[in-house]
Amino acid sequence: MLxxxxxxxxxxxxxxxPAEYRLNRDLKVPRQMAESEIVDWFRERSRExxxxxxxxxxxxxxxxxxxxIIDSLISRGEFLTAYTxxxxxxxxxxxxxxxxxxxMICELTGxxxxxxxxxxxxxxxxxxxxxxxxxxxxxxxxxxxSVHPEYREVLxxxxxxxxxxxxxxxxxxxARLDLKQLERSITADTACVLIQSPNFFGTIExxxxxxxxxxxxxxxxxxxxAEAVSLGIVEPPRQADIIAMEAQSFGVPLGxxxxxxxxxxxxxxxVRQMPGRLVGQTTDRNGKRGFVLTLATREQHxxxxxxxxxxxxxxxxxxxxxxxxxxxxxxxGLRELAKQNLAKAAYTSQEFDKHAKVLFSGAPRFxxxxxxxxxxxxxxxxxxLEHKIVGGLPLKxxxxxxxxxxxxxCTEMTTRAAIDTAVEAVAKNGRSxxxxxxxxxxxxxxx
Amino acid sequence: xxxxxxxxxxxxNQNEGLIFEKSSPGKAAWKxxxxxxxxxxxxKLLGTSERxxxxxxxxxxxxxxxxxxxxxxxxxxxxxxxxxxxxxxTMKYNPRVNEVVSRxxxxxxxxxxxxxxxxxxxxxILKTLSECLxxxxxxxxxxxxxxxxxxxxxxxxxxxxxxxxxxxxxxxKILIPDSAHGTNPATAAMVGYAVENLKSNARGMVDxxxxxxxxxxxxxxxxxxxxxxxxxxxxxxHKIADIMHAKGGLxxxxxxxxxxxxxKVRPGDFGVDLMHLNLHKTFSTPHGGGGPGSGPVAIKKMLxxxxxxxxxxxxxxxxxxxxxxxxxxxxxxxxxYGNFGMFVRALAYTLANGPDGLRQTTEDAVLNAxxxxxxxxxxxxxxxxxxxxxxxxxxxxxxxxxxxKTMDIAKRLIDYGFHPYTTAFPLIxxxxxxxxxxxxxxxxxxxxxIEAMKSIAEEVEEDPQMVLAAPHTTRVSRLDETxxxxxxxLRWKPTQ
Numbered sequence: 015m016l017x018x019x020x021x022x023x024x025x026x027x028x029x030x031x032p033a034e035y036r037l038n039r040d041l042k043v044p045r046q047m048a049e050s051e052i053v054d055w056f057r058e059r060s061r062e063x064x065x066x067x068x069x070x071x072x073x074x075x076x077x078x079x080x081x082x083i084i085d086s087l088i089s090r091g092e093f094l095t096a097y098t099x100x101x102x103x104x105x106x107x108x109x110x111x112x113x114x115x116x117x118m119i120c121e122l123t124g125x126x127x128x129x130x131x132x133x134x135x136x137x138x139x140x141x142x143x144x145x146x147x148x149x150x151x152x153x154x155x156x157x158x159x160s161v162h163p164e165y166r167e168v169l170x171x172x173x174x175x176x177x178x179x180x181x182x183x184x185x186x187x188x189a190r191l192d193l194k195q196l197e198r199s200i201t202a203d204t205a206c207v208l209i210q211s212p213n214f215f216g217t218i219e220x221x222x223x224x225x226x227x228x229x230x231x232x233x234x235x236x237x238x239x240a241e242a243v244s245l246g247i248v249e250p251p252r253q254a255d256i257i258a259m260e261a262q263s264f265g266v267p268l269g270x271x272x273x274x275x276x277x278x279x280x281x282x283x284x285v286r287q288m289p290g291r292l293v294g295q296t297t298d299r300n301g302k303r304g305f306v307l308t309l310a311t312r313e314q315h316x317x318x319x320x321x322x323x324x325x326x327x328x329x330x331x332x333x334x335x336x337x338x339x340x341x342x343x344x345x346x347g348l349r350e351l352a353k354q355n356l357a358k359a360a361y362t363s364q365e366f367d368k369h370a371k372v373l374f375s376g377a378p379r380f381x382x383x384x385x386x387x388x389x390x391x392x393x394x395x396x397x398x399l400e401h402k403i404v405g406g407l408p409l410k411x412x413x414x415x416x417x418x419x420x421x422x423x424c425t426e427m428t429t430r431a432a433i434d435t436a437v438e439a440v441a442k443n444g445r446s447x448x449x450x451x452x453x454x455x456x457x458x459x460x461x
Numbered sequence: 462x463x464x465x466x467x468x469x470x471x472x473x474n475q476n477e478g479l480i481f482e483k484s485s486p487g488k489a490a491w492k493x494x495x496x497x498x499x500x501x502x503x504x505k506l507l508g509t510s511e512r513x514x515x516x517x518x519x520x521x522x523x524x525x526x527x528x529x530x531x532x533x534x535x536x537x538x539x540x541x542x543x544x545x546x547x548x549x550x551t552m553k554y555n556p557r558v559n560e561v562v563s564r565x566x567x568x569x570x571x572x573x574x575x576x577x578x579x580x581x582x583x584x585x586i587l588k589t590l591s592e593c594l595x596x597x598x599x600x601x602x603x604x605x606x607x608x609x610x611x612x613x614x615x616x617x618x619x620x621x622x623x624x625x626x627x628x629x630x631x632x633x634k635i636l637i638p639d640s641a642h643g644t645n646p647a648t649a650a651m652v653g654y655a656v657e658n659l660k661s662n663a664r665g666m667v668d669x670x671x672x673x674x675x676x677x678x679x680x681x682x683x684x685x686x687x688x689x690x691x692x693x694x695x696x697x698x699h700k701i702a703d704i705m706h707a708k709g710g711l712x713x714x715x716x717x718x719x720x721x722x723x724x725k726v727r728p729g730d731f732g733v734d735l736m737h738l739n740l741h742k743t744f745s746t747p748h749g750g751g752g753p754g755s756g757p758v759a760i761k762k763m764l765x766x767x768x769x770x771x772x773x774x775x776x777x778x779x780x781x782x783x784x785x786x787x788x789x790x791x792x793x794x795x796x797x798y799g800n801f802g803m804f805v806r807a808l809a810y811t812l813a814n815g816p817d818g819l820r821q822t823t824e825d826a827v828l829n830a831x832x833x834x835x836x837x838x839x840x841x842x843x844x845x846x847x848x849x850x851x852x853x854x855x856x857x858x859x860x861x862x863x864x865x866k867t868m869d870i871a872k873r874l875i876d877y878g879f880h881p882y883t884t885a886f887p888l889i890x891x892x893x894x895x896x897x898x899x900x901x902x903x904x905x906x907x908x909x910x911i912e913a914m915k916s917i918a919e920e921v922e923e924d925p926q927m928v929l930a931a932p933h934t935t936r937v938s939r940l941d942e943t944x945x946x947x948x949x950x951l952r953w954k955p956t957q
Contacts, residue, residue: 015828015832015904016828018832018835018836019828019831019832019834019835020835021831024824024827024828027824027827027828027831027848027850028725028726028824028827029848030693030694030696030847030848030850031694031696031725031726032696032698032699032731035698035699035726035727035730035731036725036726037724037725037726037727037730040816040817040820041593041596041597041723041724041816041819041820042592042593042596042816043593043596043597043811043812043814043815043816043819044589044593044811044812044815045815045816046812046813046814046815046816046817046818047812047813047815049558049813051812052558052562052809052812052813053558053561053562055812056562056565056568056586056805056809057565058582059565059567059568059582059583059585059586060565060566060567060568060582061567061582062567062579062581062582062585063567063568063571063579063580063581063582063583064567064570064571064572064575064579064580065566065567065570066566066567067575067579069572069575071572071574071575073574074796074797075572075573075574075797077570077572081490081491083490083523083526083527085564086527087526087527087530087531087534088749089560090530090531090534091539091540091541091542092534092535092537092538092539092541092542093530093534093537093539093749093750094539094541094555094560094747094749095539095540095541095545095552095555095747095748096537096538096539096540096748096749096750097545097547097550097552097748097750097751097880098748098750098751098752099537099750099751101538101871101872101875101880101881102937102940102942103872103875103932103935103936103937103938103939103940104536104537104538104875104880104932104935105536105537105538105750106533106536106537106936106937107533107534107535107536107537108537108750108751110477110479110533110536111530111533112750113479113951113952113953114479114480114481114953116951116952117479117481117517117952117953118518118519120952121515121516121517121518122515122516122518126952127951127952128951128952130751131752133608133609133612133753133795134608134795134796134797135796136793136795136796137608137612137794137795162796164793164796164797165796167770167792167793168792168793168794168795168796170792170793171619171769171791171792171793171794172651174792175619175622175651175652175653176651176653177653218507218510245512246512246515247503247507247511247512248507248510248511248512249509249510249511249512250512267564267569267570267802268569268570268571268572268573269563269568269569269571269801269802270568270571270572270573270580270583270797270798270801271573271796271797271798271799271801272608272753272795272797272798272799272800272801272802272803273608273752273753273755273800273801273802273803285949285951291751292949292951293951294945294946294949294950294951295945295950295951296940296941296942296944296945296950297940297941297944298937298938298939298940298941299938299939299941300938302937302938304937304940305940306940306942306945308942308945308946308949308951309946309949310946311946313643314611314643314644314646314647315642315643315644316643317643317647318643318646318647318656319646319647319649319650319656320650321643321647321650323647323651324611324614324615324644324647324648324650324651325609325611325612326609326610326611326642326643326644327609327610327611327739327741327748327751327752327753327754328609328751328752328753329608329752329753330748330749330750330751330752330753331747331749331750331751331752331753332749332752332753334749334750338526338530340518341480341490341519341521341526341529342490342491342523342526343490343491344484344489344490344491344515344518344519344520344521345484345515345516345517345518345519345520346489346515346520347489347490347491347493348515348518349512349515350491350493351491351493353501353503354493354496356501356503356506356507357496357498357499357500357501358498360498360501360506361498361499362498378506378507378508378510379506395576399576399578399579404572404575404576404579407574426493426494429497430497430498433498
């Protein structure tokens with residue numbers, strides 16, 4: 015090949031790089047390994063990573079069963095090793111599956127249009143807030159303190175340089191948004207109210223009431239959904255103007271936090287302000303149905319600095335996982351699945367309430383709940399680890415005012431045996447927390 | 462059609478409707494275990510929040526789902542089917558061992574909030590990959606959090622802004638060459654910077670004199686892709702870095718084309734202050750039809766205080782953990798720690814190569830691009846004769862005389878069994894054909910490609926109409942994109 019090119023040596027091809035910058039040593043990376051060694055190395059890491067632990071963690075990342083055909087199908091090289099479907103004639107597989115994904119997201123959320131995916135739920139929420147600013151021509155955002163703390167941190171990062179002031183709205187004793195405070199927080203410059211439902215504590219918000227207040231003042235309502243399985247049995251926030259979702263619960267492995275699958279869904283009238291790719295239906299020269307990426311004039315490769323977002327690569331393969339998951343469970347299965355989640359969480363919270371204090375019982379919840387104990391939740395969790403169980407998420411870091419509280423999650427994967435062990439761990443040594451008075455005070459988002 | 466198409470052929474191609482069109486009540490592909498806790502009264506628990514109906518969600522059987530998606534998959538082109546020479550996209554082989562290790566129980570099912578003491582395996586992977594990438598780039602520190610290249614750019618420019626703010630003022634603008642990817646200006650705008658264009662010189666490189674005159678104390682950084690989108694190494698990179706640094710500006714490198722440099726030269730050694738990598742390009746993680754990607758940002762020491770939170774640290778007891786308390790941090794750029802599954806794959810790729818393999822990968826990528834260039838020189842116009850690194854950019858100047866444009870040639874290439882190259886980019890080359898073979902292609906596959914491209918050039922001379930109507934062998938012919946945008950149909954509806 016060198017001869018064909020007319021080069022004397024490989025190094026001739028690197029002649030354009032000034033000699034003083036060329037690397038004259040080996041890279042400091044581990045030596046080349048055989049495939050068997052690579053598998054062994056990662057098996058070792060897997061063993062060090064909580065292999066075979068049962069978990070009560072949720073908080074934006076949920077352990078649901080993944081039907082095996084998801085991986086069979088997404089492992090097909092035609093899906094796995096294809097690029098973004100810019101050449102529509104040889105990308106119809108990806109394009110049609112995204113079209114189906116967009117349709118199912120619309121069916122589940124009650125929105126009219128959905129995009130092909132965003133990075134994750136947190137960036138989707140931030141981009142949805144920025145979209146609301148473009149739609150309304152206003153600048154500030156009122157965000158519920160019961161939105162996932164890390165989502166709020168991401169929003170703060172994005173907002174910081176956008177000239178987008180954030181106002182945090184507290185929650186009440188039932189964990190729902192404080193509507194009186196919301197009334198006071200909205201100004202003529204409020205582009206949107208951002209809530210999560212079910213919120214970070216698992217509580218389902220009164221979306222209609224929040225929407226009324228926002229809309230009366232000319233602001234949009236953006237609803238973040240972190241636990242997608244809730245859509246099987248919880249009425250979707252139809253009154254929202256934009257929904258920013260995390261679809262990880264739909265067949266995406268926990269994977270230590272990613273890759274996940276954000277989605278933005280909205281009303282048709284706002285579609286041209288939407289970030290991210292969209293697939294649309296059209297016809298070919300023979301009138302045959304086909305699909306293409308469309309409305310690209312919103313995007314960076316056409317509009318450059320005037321684009322609705324800088325997003326290019328999204329989470330296509332993860333959206334395909336979610337698509338297959340939604341297809342498997344479908345109209346009936348998704349409800350039954352959600353119902354099992356609801357039942358497990360209802361039973362577990364009831365059992366916990368016998369030995370500790372389950373907070374926020376005044377409003378409906380889905381599959382998460384907050385338990386306040388006399389004992390530090392870290393101590394309880396340490397006991398549980400001995401049983402190969404990971405307990406609920408201690409909330410001190412995010413909500414210090416809740417004291418010894420932890421956020422517990424149950425899914426269809428949570429077994430009765432694990433529940434009973436956890437309840438026992440809380441009961442044993444756990445002093446009663448019933449005397450602890452909860453007084454959530456208002457705090458700004460800490461970055 | 463000429464008889465000389467050696468690669469493509471006709472094959473079984475099944476029709477397949479939308480999944481909703483196959484749905485009927487009673488079909489199911491799911492089964493839940495029996496409930497081991499008491500049944501609930503949903504109305505009592507949820508009240509008015511209870512959902513009663515799931516609309517038009519499908520009801521289909523498992524074999525229908527398998528067939529549906531398998532049939533759809535056959536309508537895609539993919540790296541696994543053949544050369545995918547998309548310039549700037551680095552469509553290299555995606556090793557299957559990467560898929561196996563990323564699905565190991567503890568890694569696939571690890572919860573991001575599980576205690577650090579049972580997360581040492583994942584943390585070890587984060588740390589090892591970080592160390593590898595830091596040495597590969599010649600930088601001092603790294604964040605793995607960004608989910609894709611554009612997200613890396615955003616994270617990088619947030620750090621640029623925080624750095625300048627710490628010096629007194631954030632500055633006002635970002636310089637971006639006219640050959641840059643569209644994400645660069647879009648990102649600058651998201652971080653509140655104005656964009657100023659920088660013209661390329663006659664050799665397709667940064668015009669150093671123009672840079673010197675445009676550089677001043679208002680400029681926060683230059684976003685430079687190196688090698689640039691023409692596949693040309695910026696030979697005066699040291700002058701470029703000096704000009705930026707002399708006025709207190711930073712040099713940001715878009716690492717989209719890092720596949721031309723790994724193991725041969727390190728951006729940190731030629732004056733780059735920060736850069737992002739695309740693990741889905743250079744480090745072999747699959748593109749998956751558009752994502753997920755991963756866009757780590759590597760930085761020099763002075764930017765370290767501004768890294769997004771959290772940062773992986775070694776604790777006093779020798780175990781690994783996350784550090785959140787970083788007062789000068791730009792904040793969090795996404796929930797949790799990044800696209801961890803992509804880190805596993807990128808590290809597996811790095812381990813499979815080692816220092817020798819990584820160097821040879823780069824050499825082969827550059828060798829292949831030069832082989833294609835030599836094979837097509839004289840047949841397609843080469844607008845810049847500057848030496849080629851990992852990709853080569855031709856133009857349709859010769860073929861345009863017959864009314865055939867780069868997109869038409871690209872569509873005809875599909876009939877020959879190849880994915881098209883990148884069309885009409887970079888913007889500084891009218892009618893660009895941007896070809897990046899990567900190291901994965903054998904000389905045999907590249908010969909087929911060269912043969913196909915030569916054949917199309919002949920067809921343009923003999924029968925331009927036939928090329929203009931291409932592709933002729935695909936399931937659908939050219940699709941009406943104008944109609945799709947004018948009256949968008951973005952979802953299926955039952956009345957259709």
